[in-house]
Every structure is written in structure tokens, then in C-alpha cells.
Amino acid sequence: MPVIDSVWKWFTDRWPFYPLKHLLLDEDIPGGASYAYTLGSSILAVIGLQVATGIIQLFYFAPTIDHAYDSVSYLRTEVPFGWLVHNLHYWGANIMVVLVALHMMRVYIWGAYKSQLTWLIGIGLLVTTMALTFTGAPLIWDMKGYWAGEVGSSITGTAPVFGGIMKKILRGGETMGQLTLTRFSAIHIVILVPALFFLIAAHVASFRTSGIVGSWNREKRKQIGLFWPDQVFKDTVVLSIVIFILLTLSVYYPAPFTGPADPSNTTYLPKPEWNFLFLYQALKYFKGPFETIGTAGVPTALIGLLALLPFIDRRPERNPALRPIAMLCLALYAGTILTLTIIGYLSPGYAEMPATPAKTASQQPPGAVAASAPSAPSSNAGEMPGAKLFKSVGCIACHSIHGSGGSVGPDLSEEKLKGRNRVWLVRQIRDPRAGNPNSIMPAFTTLSDRQVNDLADYLLSQTPAPTGTEKTSAQSAAAFPEKTPPVPETPVKKSVEAAAASEEKLPGHAAYTIGDAENGAVLFKERCASCHGPEGKGGVLNPGSHDGTVPALSPIDSLFFSTDPRYFAKNIDIYIQHGSVPEGTAPLLKMLPFGDSNALTQEEIANLEAYILSLNKIDRAALIDPGMQPLTFFYLAAAFFAAVTLILGGIWNNKYRHRCE
Ligand code: HEC
Numbered sequence: 001m002p003v004i005d006s007v008w009k010w011f012t013d014r015w016p017f018y019p020l021k022h023l024l025l026d027e028d029i030p031g032g033a034s035y036a037y038t039l040g041s042s043i044l045a046v047i048g049l050q051v052a053t054g055i056i057q058l059f060y061f062a063p064t065i066d067h068a069y070d071s072v073s074y075l076r077t078e079v080p081f082g083w084l085v086h087n088l089h090y091w092g093a094n095i096m097v098v099l100v101a102l103h104m105m106r107v108y109i110w111g112a113y114k115s116q117l118t119w120l121i122g123i124g125l126l127v128t129t130m131a132l133t134f135t136g137a138p139l140i141w142d143m144k145g146y147w148a149g150e151v152g153s154s155i156t157g158t159a160p161v162f163g164g165i166m167k168k169i170l171r172g173g174e175t176m177g178q179l180t181l182t183r184f185s186a187i188h189i190v191i192l193v194p195a196l197f198f199l200i201a202a203h204v205a206s207f208r209t210s211g212i213v214g215s216w217n218r219e220k221r222k223q224i225g226l227f228w229p230d231q232v233f234k235d236t237v238v239l240s241i242v243i244f245i246l247l248t249l250s251v252y253y254p255a256p257f258t259g260p261a262d263p264s265n266t267t268y269l270p271k272p273e274w275n276f277l278f279l280y281q282a283l284k285y286f287k288g289p290f291e292t293i294g295t296a297g298v299p300t301a302l303i304g305l306l307a308l309l310p311f312i313d314r315r316p317e318r319n320p321a322l323r324p325i326a327m328l329c330l331a332l333y334a335g336t337i338l339t340l341t342i343i344g345y346l347s348p349g350y351a352e353m354p355a356t357p358a359k360t361a362s363q364q365p366p367g368a369v370a371a372s373a374p375s376a377p378s379s380n381a382g383e384m385p386g387a388k389l390f391k392s393v394g395c396i397a398c399h400s401i402h403g404s405g406g407s408v409g410p411d412l413s414e415e416k417l418k419g420r421n422r423v424w425l426v427r428q429i430r431d432p433r434a435g436n437p438n439s440i441m442p443a444f445t446t447l448s449d450r451q452v453n454d455l456a457d458y459l460l461s462q463t464p465a466p467t468g469t470e471k472t473s474a475q476s477a478a479a480f481p482e483k484t485p486p487v488p489e490t491p492v493k494k495s496v497e498a499a500a501a502s503e504e505k506l507p508g509h510a511a512y513t514i515g516d517a518e519n520g521a522v523l524f525k526e527r528c529a530s531c532h533g534p535e536g537k538g539g540v541l542n543p544g545s546h547d548g549t550v551p552a553l554s555p556i557d558s559l560f561f562s563t564d565p566r567y568f569a570k571n572i573d574i575y576i577q578h579g580s581v582p583e584g585t586a587p588l589l590k591m592l593p594f595g596d597s598n599a600l601t602q603e604e605i606a607n608l609e610a611y612i613l614s615l616n617k618i619d620r621a622a623l624i625d626p627g628m629q630p631l632t633f634f635y636l637a638a639a640f641f642a643a644v645t646l647i648l649g650g651i652w653n654n655k656y657r658h659r660c661e
């Protein structure tokens, strides 16, 4: 078509298109094209994908600590194909680290690091990639990202000389906060990404200048392969596989939703991202005065070794079979990193969260003690074992101590316990109905003697010295009716609408936040199970209420249930935030206002709601508007891949078959 030809000519007259094509595609490959050389172009393509998905995410991302998590949740669940964009960016970042590592190993084995400048720029690219994953994770401001950023920046802080200032620059202050998020996003987007582009340009320019290294075999090198089309074909094959893996991961393994960041949540054990685990693990072996050597020395040594490599090994020999020492070094280097990563991954608290938070010194990353001090109450340090149990077995759901905790039972730090001795306390915990047949306190029969003793020790430590005269429990029994009050004839359950109608009873912030069910399970055991039963199945007796027991949450009353996670969460949120008194003459157990009383943070409530939803088989992070269901998308993508493979394979076969012969 003449129009197209003239536009084409107009364009090529003004733009060095052909030289550019020549620069990019016309390259000799000594020894011929190889699948071994395909990783670099895959990395380039994944970077392209990261840029595209990154830009789309920026269209939705709100870089504030109040809204970052919600804005990403919105993108993932309510924007058509938002889930795909986010998951691709998440898995793209992970796969890039893997590809860069493989690429470097390939280059090492082929002895290609002997073109020194290219290798050095490559190390710059490795560091930039690691920095991108480090600054990327906290941007979502979820638990995992927040703690990865917290651990990483506090490790930085322990490095000698510049550590403190670097930590301050990263965080924008001493603690993690709004400035941290602002800075991490600025560093991620406007410093590291341009740096990556610049280094890639330099990397490509440098290796084009020195020429493609190619095969180490002298005989084979005489045979020259072409970049276009031979190498491009192989690159395309490998790249298609990489993209297919990315799609599969994005569809079947969505990026985790670990709940909104909550610095005060002590049930979360901080760990860095997987690609920093080896460093985190290595630092554990440097204790006390050696800590600074570890934090500054280990990374410097690891990078320094790589950088010095082409200057140490200057022999021109590239055949790996004739470089046994070099190969041994590679095995040692890669083997150490791999081993440390695995040990770090398996180290306690990572795979499964314990019911009782056990942040002992050995599990803390170096520097984290100082770093988390502002958020975690320091009184925890010398806590009695009973104090921990009091929370973890659920006493705190009903009893307060020094004002914090539930108000169903008496505050146990008050006069109430005066004169009680150990024997009495042990009986009260094991069998509350022995003293008061109408007691609504559950019998804690599954606790060991040791645990009951610890609890008693803790309670006794709260009270003035016992007088020695043991009171009967008649006193406390008197406060409660002798017989179970009659159940009203026609119990009418307050409707959710009615509850929502009164102006105060509106859902709180948590109802709009996607929480983490796993963490919710831990909280539930602590704060809710003593009334609602383990896993929300069947609650304890509640004399005086219309149905005599605390309602089960699994399965939940159909009034609250909805297959739309947003409505379901709003329905139960009103109760959890504002509490409720069941119908009946004089119900003993009420639903406590966990939100209004600030007994739980909004983040914790969001996690609990995710857990209650999951008990009822509803995923709080379910896709509301996926654009296309992930599985449908996956089958279509697979069909598309198959079709394109056949067509391209056919073209290749017709046009270039001679090359393969
Ligand atoms: C479901 C709510 C609930 C839970 C959970 C609960 N209690 Fe109680 N507890 C009560 C109530 C109500 C009373 C008041 C007397 C009664 O009903 O027996 C009470 C009474 C007590 C008393 C006696 C106070 C006094 O001097 O009269 C002690 C001590 C006590 N609880 C300890 C515990 C400990 C320790 C735990 C955890 C292992 C625990 N409670 C868990 C509701 C609860």
C-alpha cells in the first residue's frame, strides 16, 4: 500500500530504524545459538511486564498507611482483571530474582564474567533487583510487607557507621510510619526503576561492545550462529514458558493477603522476604559484639567476592571442565546461600503461627528488639507464665486485670480475690460449678496441672497477701441466680437491619477491610472461643438468654450469612464493634463491644471477621469483579498459547527449517 510505504519512508528517513535493528538483531554468536543464552532476554521481558503491571497498579495505589492496603484490596477484588495485574507483578518479582540468579550461574559456568565490565554492571543489576523486591513488599502495607520492611530496615540500622543514618533515611524517622511508606514507594518507583533501566542499557551496550562470548569450545566457535533468527527463536520458546509459568502461578497461587499492617499485633512473627532469608539466617550466627560484623560484613563479603571474581580469575580458559576450582567455588557459594535460605525458612514461627506469641530473643532478628520496642509494651519482658496463659486460654475474654479485658466475670485484680488461696483458685479454674452450680464460667479441664498452677500464681501475685481464712464461694454465688431463669416463650432475634438502623450501630472500618483468616484464628482462640466455643462451634451455656447458650458462629445464624463477603462482614461487624445483649430475661453473657472499647484494633477485628467468614466457607478475599474467572482465563490463555505455538512452529518450519539441519 503506497500510503503505508510513504509513512514508513517518512519515518525511516528521520529515525535510525535500520541501524537500530542491525544493532539489536544482527549479531554473530560464536558456536551458534543456544538455549543457555535465553535467560537474559527472559529477564528483559519480565521487566517489561513488571513495568506494565506496575503502572496499572499505580493508577489505583494510594501510598498512605490508612489506604494503601485497602486500595490494593480494591484493585484485586473489585477491578476487572485487577487480580491478574497484582498477581503477575507479585510473581514477576519473585521469578525475576530466580532468573537473575540462574543467569548469573550460567554466565559463571561459561566463564563469561571474563568480560569484566559487563559482569560488574550485572552485579549492579542484581543489587537493584534485590532492592526492588525489598522496597516493593512493604508498599501494600499488609502484615507480611510491613514486617519485612521493619526487619530489613532494623538490620540496616545495626550496620556500623552509616547504619543508623541509613535506617533513618529509609524510615523517615525512628519507627515505621507514613514517611516510611512514602519513601519506600519513592525509592521503588523513581529511583530503582530508572536505575534498573540505566544499568540494563549499560549492560547490553557493554556486552555488545565486547561481542557475544559464545561457546568455550574452540572448534565449535568457528561455526558462527546468527542472533536473528536462531537465537531469537530459542529466546521466544523460553520466554513463552516463563510467561506460562507466571500465568499459572497467578491463577492458582494468588499473592497472599496477610491483613492490614498492625504494629501492635504480637501474634505475628516477623520474617524478611524469601530472597533475603539467607542473609537473615546468616546474621543469627553473629551475636553480641559481632552483630555489626555480620550486618555490614556478610553482605559486603558476598557482593565483594562476586565483584572481585573477574580480577582474581584472569586465565582465559573458559571450559568448565578445565576450571575445577572455579566450579567448586560456585558450588560452595550457591550451596551456602541455598542451605541458609532453607534453614531460615524452616526456623520457628514461619510456617505456622503459634497460638501463644513466643517472641523469644532467638527468634528475633538482630536489631528487631530495639526496633519494635515502641510498639510492644516493654512490661512483657519479665512476664509470668501465667500472664501469658491468662490471655491465650481465653480468661481475658471474660475477666479484666488492671482494667484490660472482658467484663463478664469480676476484675481479678480487684478486692474480689482478697483472701482466695491457691487451692480455691485451682478448683475455680478446674470446676467453677463445684462452688457455684450456676456458674457460667467454663470448666478448664484440658489445662495441665502446671498451667493451672501458673495461672494461680499469676492471680495471687495480683492480690494483697492472703489472710489465710478461706472464704466459701457462697459469696460469689450469691451474685448469681440459684436457678436458670425461665426461657421466654417466643424469642425474637433482633434483626441486623434493626441493629444497623440505630445511628450508632454502623459497621466500623474493619468491615471494609480484608483481614487475614490465619491470624484471625489465633485471635479467636484467645478472645472469643471461651464464649463461642472452639472454632465457633457451639457456645457455652448462657442462662437467661432466649436460647440458653451463646450463639454458634459456625454455622452462623442465616440472618448474618451472605455469599457476598462484603455484606457478610458488615453484618457481623456491627456486633463485634458495638456488642449486643441477647434477648431474654437476664442473660449472663453479653456480646462485648470489642471495637468501641478498643479492646481490639480494627485490623484485629478485620482478621477475626475473615476467620469467621472462612469458618462459614466464605473467602473474605473472594473476587467480586474478576473480569473473567481465573480458571476460565487460564484455559483460554492455554488455548491461545497452543494456537500461537502451532502457527509460529509452522512458519518456522517452512521458512527456516534448513537452519536446524
Ligand atoms: C465465659 C466467661 C469466663 C471465662 C472464659 C472465665 N471466667 Fe472466670 N469467672 C466468670 C464469671 C461469670 C465468674 C463469677 C463467678 C462464677 O460465675 O463462677 C468468674 C469467676 C472467676 C473467679 C472467682 C472470682 C471470685 O473471687 O469470685 C476466678 C478466680 C476466675 N473466674 C478465674 C478465671 C480464670 C483463671 C479463667 C481462665 C482460665 C477464667 N476465669 C475464665 C466468667 C469466666
Ligand code: HEC
Pocket (backbone or CB within 6 Å): 397, 398, 406, 408, 524, 527, 528, 529, 530, 531, 532, 542, 550, 551, 552, 553, 556, 557, 560, 572, 573, 575, 576, 580, 581, 582, 583, 589, 590, 591, 592, 594, 608
Ligand atoms: C463473654 C462472652 C462472649 C465473648 C468473649 C464473645 N462473644 Fe460474641 N456473642 C456473645 C453473645 C452472648 C452473643 C449474642 C448476642 C445477641 O444475641 O444479641 C454474641 C454474638 C456474636 C455475634 C453475632 C452472631 C449471632 O448469632 O448472634 C458475633 C459475630 C460474635 N458474637 C462474634 C464474636 C467475636 C469475633 C468474639 C471475639 C472477639 C466474640 N464474639 C466474643 C458472647 C460473647
